[in-house]
Amino acid sequence: MTLKTRAGSVVFENVTKTYGKGAVTAIDDVSFDIHPGELVTLLGPSGCGKTTTLRMIAGLEHPTTGRIMIGGKDVTHLPATDRDVSMVFQSYALFPHMSVVENVAYGLTVSGQKKAEAHDRAREGLGLVGLADYGDRLPSELSGGQQQRVAVARALVLEPEVLLLDEPLSNLDAKLRRHVRTEIRDLQQKLGLTAVYVTHDQEEALAVSDRIIVMNRSVIAQQGTPRQLYEEPASAFIADFIGDANLVTGEVFALNGEMADVDIGGERVTLRQRGHGLGSVEVAVRPDAVRLSDGAEGAQMSLKGNVTHATYLGSAMHYTVQCEVGELFVIDGRIDAPIRAGSEVGIGFAARGLALVSGQ
Structure with a gap:
């Protein structure tokens, strides 16, 4: 048995998201394309709209206007359960009473897969993130970096078209962040995953991304490769932020x-x-x-x-x-x-x- 990857594209077409009958605009007429196999980072200061954008890809929020496509399919109004995406949360969201392998297999078992098969796939997923021998441990017996890798493995075994990572390293110390971000980038490239990564850390974005979409005040301020944004900032805001x-x-x-x-x-x-x-x-x-x-x-x-x-x-x-x-x-x-x-x-x-x- 081998985990498969089915890298999908993500397209936003003139997406706007408002709250309170239009009183608050979280996303204002945002359009972008993410190609299959790319790792694209949504970067920006707090309140810029990056997390709302990620949640709309996941189906946890829905746009007020505009269209969202994943893998060529219109998912604008589909719930999260009907989208082929997996999310790695900032808090890891591991079940403390379950073993590591049970945590990784959880999404498979609740979707109806037999326990033995789900655990086989979970152990394969743990092997991908370098934790093949840790399946029988509890999350509390792991370091913060190891817990983060368990969360990544749990997302990968669902074989999503798009992997979403919401501030995945924010709970780690600086040295460990550098190590884990390299692991995530290497794994993404090895498997050819489409990944959307949210962070407010500029160095982290430069280190892991094929492209960066910088957001500010609910709109896209600039997008491009890390080198383009660093060497050719379009505005004073980009120059100061990157x-x-x-x-x-x-x-x-x-x-x-x-x-x-x-x-x-x-x-x-x-x-x-x-x-x-x-x-x-x-x-x-x-x-x-x-x-x-x-x-x-x-x-x-x-x-x-x-x-x-x-x-x-x-x-x-x-x-x-x-x-x-x-x-x-x-x-x-x-x-x-x-x-x-x-x-x-x-x-x-x-x-x-x-x-x-x-x-x-």
Whole structure:
């Protein structure tokens, strides 16, 4: 017996969800496509609509208007029990009085499958998540990471078209989160699963996703690959939300096709113009794209600043620098030659890590 995967697509067409006779809009005219075999993360701050979106895929909520398709089938008004999806909950929702194998087999047995067959499939599911020898234990005898893997196995044995994961790592400590997210990603790719993953953790989203849909104020702010969102944020909100970013004002003084020459406090860089014309623009600058120099080299730079804070974090120095364009947060890997707080420095910018953004 081998667990099967039937990766399905997910399509939202102009979906809106309101509560209280339209007084509160949780989702506002949202459209997106998730392709079979993709892991797509819904990312955003609290209250942005990401969890409501996941619950509508699951059938736990229904749209006010619009259409939802799973695997090419219109499921807009179908209840959760009639949808071919499985969800991994934030709380794991394991039954404490049942053994691990009984927990994993639960969905199969309540659907009418014979106990012996259900347990065989459950043990196979536990093998997939590296817990083949843990079937006879109680959940209380497992670590948090192991309990999370049991919850994933319980979802997988139902052989869903779409696997839904709602903040699956939020109950784990930081080091364990990194380990388990890698396991989830490896398993998703190995089985070719379609997965929709909800988190508010930007690093987690960058680490596990094929694509990220960033939501804000009930709408999609931007969607794309992790690299696209990090290196080409469309707005100040995206730049600030996906990783750290310094938002500074620059001046476009020349255009050359798709490129723009930009002056930032006297330092000049060439960036993709992204629809911006001549004049004042907002520039997102990643902390590791700022170059600090003191001494003679720093004196030759047009943009100068003063280091107000210098912090050693083992693998890098973190600096706060006050300058003409504002306060800059800087990450510098040169830990063997730190710059002292109070030092005057010259400021330059790397070829990558800067982007023109809108102010929204």
